[in-house]
Amino acid sequence: MKRVKSSKVQTVKKLTILTLLNVLTLSPLCAKSAGRTSGNFLSLGAGARQIAMGETGAAISGDVHASYWNPAGLVSIKSPELALMHHRHFAGIDSQYATFTRPCSFGTPAVSLTRLNIGSMASYNSAGAKTGTVEAGDWALGLAFGKEILKRFDAGLGIKWIRETLGPVGAQTFAIDTGFVYRPSAAGHVPFLDKMRFGASYANAGGNLKFDSQRFPLPRMLRLGAVYEDKIKIGPTMVALESVWPQYGAQVFSAGAEWQPAGFLAVRAGYRGGQKFGSGLRLVCGLKLGNMAFDYAWAGFGDLGASHRFGVRFIFSGD
Numbered sequence: 001m002k003r004v005k006s007s008k009v010q011t012v013k014k015l016t017i018l019t020l021l022n023v024l025t026l027s028p029l030c031a032k033s034a035g036r037t038s039g040n041f042l043s044l045g046a047g048a049r050q051i052a053m054g055e056t057g058a059a060i061s062g063d064v065h066a067s068y069w070n071p072a073g074l075v076s077i078k079s080p081e082l083a084l085m086h087h088r089h090f091a092g093i094d095s096q097y098a099t100f101t102r103p104c105s106f107g108t109p110a111v112s113l114t115r116l117n118i119g120s121m122a123s124y125n126s127a128g129a130k131t132g133t134v135e136a137g138d139w140a141l142g143l144a145f146g147k148e149i150l151k152r153f154d155a156g157l158g159i160k161w162i163r164e165t166l167g168p169v170g171a172q173t174f175a176i177d178t179g180f181v182y183r184p185s186a187a188g189h190v191p192f193l194d195k196m197r198f199g200a201s202y203a204n205a206g207g208n209l210k211f212d213s214q215r216f217p218l219p220r221m222l223r224l225g226a227v228y229e230d231k232i233k234i235g236p237t238m239v240a241l242e243s244v245w246p247q248y249g250a251q252v253f254s255a256g257a258e259w260q261p262a263g264f265l266a267v268r269a270g271y272r273g274g275q276k277f278g279s280g281l282r283l284v285c286g287l288k289l290g291n292m293a294f295d296y297a298w299a300g301f302g303d304l305g306a307s308h309r310f311g312v313r314f315i316f317s318g319d
Contacts, residue, residue, distance in 0.1 A: 037216055037217050037218060037219045037247075037248060038164060038171070038208075038209040038211075038216035038217070038218065039138070039140075039162050039164060039173075039175075039204070039209055039216075039218045039219060040219050041095065041114070041116040041138045041140075042114070042140060042162065042175075042203070042204055042218060042219055043219045043221070044087065044095060044116070045057075045068070046065050046067075046068035046069070046085060046097045046099070046112075046114070047063065047065030047068065047069075047083065047085060047097075047295075047311060048085060048284055048286070048295035048296055048297035048309040048310065048311040049063065049065070049258070049266075049268060049284065049286060049295050049297075049311070050063075050065055050069060051270075051282060051284070051297040051299065051309055052256065052268040052269065052270055052282045052283060052284025052295075052297040052298075053238075053240050053256025053257065053258060053268050053269075053270040053282070053284075054240070054242070054254035054255050054256035054270025054271050054272050054282055055242075055254050055256075055270070055272050055282070056225055056227075056240035056241065056242040056254050056255065056256045056270065057069025057070060057073075057223070057225070057242070058070045058179070058199035058200060058201050058223040058224060058225030058242050059073075059181065059197045059198055059199030059225035059226055059227040059240065059242070060073060060197075060199075060225075060227055060238075060240060061073040061074075061075065061076035061077075061154075061181055061197060061199075061227075062076035062077055062078075063077070063081075063313075064077065064081035064082070064083045064099050064100070064101045064110065064313065065083060065099065066110075066144075066146070066156075067099045067101065067110040067111075067112045067142065067144040067158065068097070068099070068112065069179075069201065069223070070156060070179035070180075070181065070199050070200075070201035070223065070225075071110070071144040071145060071146050071156025071157055071158045071177055071178070071179050071201070072146050072154040072155050072156035072179040072180050072181040072199065072201070073146065073154075073156070073179070073181055073199065074101055074108040074109075074110055074144060074145070074146030074156060075107075075108055075146040075147060075148050075154040075156070075181065076154075076181075077101055077103055077108055078103060079103070079315055079316055079317065080100070080101065080102040080103070080315075080316040080317075081100070081101050081313060081314065081315050081316070082098075082099075082100045082313070082314040082316070083097075083098065083099050083100075083311060083312070083313045083314075084096075084097075084098050084311065084312050085097040085098070085309055085310065085311040085312075086309070086310045086311075087307065087308070087309045088307060088308045088309075088310075089307055093116070093117065093118055094116075094117050095114070095115060095116040095117065096113075096114070096115045096117075097112065097113070097114050097115075098112065098113045099111065099112035099113075100112075106147070107145055107146060107147035108145065108146045108147070109143070109144070109145045110143070110144045110145070110146075111141075111142065111143055111144075112140075112141070112142040112143075112144065112160075113139075113140070113141055113142075114138075114139065114140040114141075114142070115137065115138070115139055115140075116137055116138040116139075117137050118135075118136040118137050135165070135167065136165060136166045136167065137165055138162075138163065138164045138165070139162070139163045140160050140161065140162045140163075141160060141161045142158055142159065142160035142161075142177075143158065143159055143160070144156060144157070144158035144159075144177065145157055145158070146179075152182060152183040152184065152185065153180070153181075153182055153183075154180065154181040154182075154183075155178075155179070155180050156177075156178065156179040156180070156181075156201075157176070157177070157178055157179075158176065158177035158178075159174060159175070159176050159177075160174065160175055160176075160177070161173075161174055162174070162175060162207065162209070162218070164209055169211060169212075171209040171210050171211050172209070173206075173207030173208060173209050173210075173218070174206065174207050175203075175204045175205060175206050175207040175218055176204075176205045176206050177201065177202065177203045177204070177205070178201065178202050178205070179199065179200060179201030179202070180199065180200050180201075181197060181198070181199045182197070182198045182199075183196075183197050184196060184198070192228070192230075195228055195229055195230050196226060196227065196228050196229075197226070197227045197229075198225070198226050198227075199223070199224075199225045199226075199227075200222070200223065200224050200225075201222075201223045202220070202221070202222050202223075203219075203220065203221050203223070204218040204219055204220045204221070205220055206218075217247065219246065219247070219248075220246070220247040221244055221245060221246040221247065222244070222245040223242060223243075223244050224242065224243050224244075224245075225240060225241065225242035225243075226240070226241050226242075227239070227240045227241075228240075234259070234261065235259055235260045235261045235262070236259075236260045237257070237258065237259050237260070238257065238258040239255075239256075239257050240254075240255065240256045240257070240258075240270075241253075241254070241255050242254045242255070250274060252272065252273055252274050253273040253274075254270065254271065254272045254273065255270060255271050256268065256269065256270030256271070256282065257269060257270070263288070264287060264288050264289060265285070265286070265287060265288075266285070266286035266287075266288070266295075267284075267285055267286075268282075268283070268284040268285070268286065268297075269281070269282065269283050269284070270282040270283075272299075275301075279300060279302075281299075281300060282297060282298070282299050283297070283298045284296055284297040284298065291314060291315045291316065292312065292313065292314055292315070293312065293313040293315070294311070294312050295309075295310075295311040295312075295313075296308070296309065296310055296311075297309040297311075
């Protein structure tokens with residue numbers, strides 16, 4: 001009897017955490033959309049660097065994680081890159097993200113894989129008797145492409161296959177991401193413009209996930225961002241601002257900064273507005289050793305605990 005109760009407690013705990021993931025880690029993007037959208041794991045973010053900078057990625061170019069935030073940002077990548085990230089959530093739930101890009105003469109393509117692992121949960125019949133266990137998890141496989149279409153103006157397009165499963169029940173669909181990045185030049189009395197980038201992207205357009213007879217839209221959202229990057233006396237510094245408009249939910253404002261006091265070290269911090277649990281603070285440190293970069297990001301959610309992201313990037317020779 002105690003084992004049955006323990007299994008039920010664990011199952012309820014995981015289901016509760018899944019609900020919280022819709023409201024917390026995606027908060028406030030999905031705070032008003034819980035129960036209205038599906039595939040919310042697509043909004044968890046990718047790249048410890050961008051996460052730590054307040055989840056600002058629309059205008060951060062030259063990083064392989066642009067395949068998630070804004071495919072137009074792939075254009076600035078000069079060498080092949082492979083990135084791997086592990087995200088530790090609450091209650092033993094975790095996710096992984098992997099992406100690879102190789103710049104070519106015709107543009108910059110990238111491939112990515114996202115996995116959310118919920119693990120096994122006990123299942124029960126209508127009488128409350130345990131009938132076994134069910135597995136639950138989500139997958140997304142994506143292809144993205146970025147290309148400069150006008151001087152200082154880059155465009156990107158991505159398509160991804162998405163699947164959600166809970167035991168014998170599953171659904172799958174396709175979705176499209178689009179994005180643009182503008183790199184202005186210094187002009188007139190505003191010389192710092194050449195140190196800025198502006199980005200816009202729209203994620204998860206098109207598809208719906210159908211469970212039984214009901215269709216649920218994906219978490220579609222518009223991102224608008226700006227980045228200022230300069231090599232000042234104390235070290236290269238970047239400041240990023242971003243605003244997100246989800247299809248369902250309130251507008252979200254984020255800000256973040258990165259400082260490199262040494263060539264091998266990066267310190268980052270950010271803030272994500274509207275978070276219902278915790279302060280919205282994000283922190284990270286990054287190390288670059290040769291052609292490898294290691295990143296860690298921390299995000300607190302008050303009494304519920306914290307989420308941790310660990311990432312590594314491999315930068316290969318362009319030859």
